[in-house]
Amino acid sequence: MIRLLAALLLALTPFAAHAADTIHYDVRATIGADGMLDADVRITLPEAAAGTGKAFLLGRRFVLVPGDFGGDVRVETVAAETPVAALNRITLSYPAGKRTLRFRYRGPLAPAETDGVAPIRPEGVELFIDHMWLPFGADIQTMFDVDARIDGLAKDLIVVAQGEVRRTSTGVIIHRPQLDVDLPLVAMRGLHKAAGPGVEYYATDLTTPVSQLYQRHALAASAYLAKWFDPLPDPIRMVAVSRARRLGYSRTGYTVVNDSGRPEGPLVEAGTARHVAHEFAHAWWRSASPLTDDFWLVESTAEYVAIRYIDATMGPDTARQLLDAKRAEAAKAGPVMGHGRPNRVQLYQKGPLLLFDLEQRIGRDRMDTLLLEVSRTTPNTTKQFLDLLTRIAGKDAASAFDAALHAG
The missing domain is CATH 3.30.2010 (Zincin-like)
Known part of the structure; x- marks a missing residue:
């Protein structure tokens, strides 16, 4: 189940502070010695975000306690197999206005299939969105801040998570004012x-x-x-x-x-350095939808930046070797845009090569300016990116790059 969401390397506006219109999660969870998760999650939706309904995804292995949503909330639960398998899509409909929704549920923390990333292992715990252990927004882009208390973590586990992290005798307390779509943590022995x-x-x-x-x-x-x-x-x-x-x-x-x-x-x-720079680059711009063809904005740009880092620190010859290794697969990858979410070759091989072609066309100085603007304005669609490119390098450059994204 991990294969799609593992690529969801969310590049969000860094460290956004809590605001009155921010979605807030209050998480109380206990991981039992038997691997069962007992969770009580309150999600506060401000009026601007609540609308008259909201859909969430939660692993189908969890059993909800009925009746916690309120008497004026209509609940529809259907099985879902996207973006990963074995989910429930829980759609809640209610009158307009600020809304606090309470999810109480219990079930095995580990999915039936973990694809090599089990949440509970002898050395500790690793949790992130792929495990679908919280009710995440069905668009996989619902950003929230969070206060969490997670119990059932042994005293010798070292916890690494976002925000303010404080160990207790039985678990961890996390206060995270930053916005994200996930509540990831690693709790391992001997860190x-x-x-x-x-x-x-x-x-x-x-x-x-x-x-x-x-x-x-x-x-x-x-x-x-x-x-x-x-x-x-x-x-x-x-x-x-x-x-x-x-x-x-x-x-x-x-x-x-x-x-x-x-x-x-x-x-x-070079491969390790590229990987680190790629992951770090995601801290500087917001995620386009991982379910649409705009997702190249997240991954292809991060890969371009990572190879620029290799060029700056290990030399142009090493950077060229990494680029050349992409060319054979990229040549038969098909278009990046126009068919929904790009595949891995389109995202990590062809997309970065197209960005280096763009750099050749407009020059490195204007390319640097373009990506600086991307980091500051965080375009979520290709059109927004092309508008930035038009402003910085002209309409012809934007039209040519758009055509390249759609070319076979």
Whole structure:
């Protein structure tokens, strides 16, 4: 089930403060010794966001306690298989106005299929949106701030999450004023911390070859991106975990990477450095919908920025090798736009190459200005991006790039 949402590397407006019109989650949850989750989640929808109805997705393995939504709320629950399998789509209809919705439910925290990223493992717990353990907005883009108390975490687990994190004797209290669509956390035994400008890095072993690469490039990529874009007010928290699947993902000011303890494959350092810079780049602009063809704005731009980081720190020859490795697959990838969500080759191979072609057309200075504006204005649609491109580089450049996105 992880395959689609793992690519949801949300690049949101960094560290947005709580406001009266912000959706707020109040989460009380307990993870039992048997792996069962008992949750009580109150979602406060301000009038501007509530409308007269809201739909949520929750893993089908959870059983809701009926009757908590209020007597004037009509509830419709149907099975859903998108964006991942085994979900319930819960649609709530009610009179207009500010609304607090209460979800109480119980079920196994681990989905039947975890695709190599089990939420509960011998070394601890890893939770994020792919596990569908909270009622997330059905658009997968509902942004919220959160106060959470999660119990059932052993005393020796080190918790890494967004916002203010405070351990209790039985769990963790999280206060996160930043907006995000997720409540991710890692709670693992034996995590150690290494801190530097713009970054907090956590790993069970800070000395492994891969961990050393992560630390070095976390510091360097953070500095590179802060110089190009506006500096972030708080450090990015980065945690390395070891698991079967080498999956990395980002949320607001938070990145998780995989450390098997051994370098693998060709261009080991370049690949690791590119991965870190790609994940960090997501901190600077908002997510386009992961369910539409606009999603290239999230992933292709982050990959372009990551290879620019390689060019700046490891030289143009290394950057060229990474780009050349993309060309064979990109040549037969088909159009990026015009058919719904792009596939991985279109997002990570063809899309970045098109952006480098655009750089060749308009020049690096104007490309840098364009992406600085992207980081500040966070376009969520291709049209908004093309409008920025038209303003910075002219109508012809925008038309040519639009045609390239739609070309086979």
